[in-house]
Amino acid sequence: MASTVDPLVVGRVIGDVVDMFIPCETISVDFASKHVTNGCNVKPSAAAAVPSVKISGHSKDLYTLVMTDPDAPSPSEPSMREWVHWIVVDIPGGTTPNQGKEILSYIGPRPPVGIHRYILVLFRQKSPIGLINLPESRANFNTRYFAAQLDLGLPVATVYFNAQKEPGNRRR
Template structure:
């Protein structure tokens, strides 16, 4: 009988970005016509614009979405781990990030070398929590999803997914 190994463990998302958690909220992510599955590869040009993210839950529940690159600037030497690509707070359940407050605007993948992981982590937070101010937390380089969650009392994630991307030759970029 084959055992199931969580793709977030295989991809080292659990460990490098977040601690082990039990998914408690459904989250779907789509870039153009491509539904995101853990570990899939996307061309940076396909992920240049923010994805369509659908978050389950009741409207009375609020969520925080964090997207980072734990492999910046290079997977072999991630000295800028993690690079913050997107931060949206106070997203009502049953909606998408456009209904929340953008703290750090979306920045598409731009991996300079190697294959980079891009991780989207969802946290549940209580109603009425104010958006964190765009201070040191909003610094893109050396962001820490764990430290951010600790500072703002978010607890463990309720959902996470990731994709891989690598630099694409200029003459092969596809735009949707």
């Protein structure tokens, strides 16, 4: 009997960033021609611009999208865990984050050392989110705490990719 292992568990997304949940929506993420699947590698240069994101769901429902790096500044010593890269709220179901309110602008991956995980977490909102207090710093963000503060509950979808520092051009 074959069994499947959840890539979110293997990649320690569940545990490090979110608690166990049952996905009930889908999130599709693309950086130009690179489609993101759990655990795939994306070069930071390819992820410098805001990704194309499509979420499922009903148009009457609203969603919040959070992108974080739990491995900052180094996977072996993540003293800045989590570093938040992007927050968008009030996204209508079946649309894209462009239809929501960007609370924290997108900053692409910039891993200084090691292989970092970049996690996009989608929550279904219980009501529209008005004004919220922005994090004082992008460092030491906590997705669970953020979700609790906004009464978002567990995620409804999550996808993550890996990135590592690209070698610089060497001059001779």
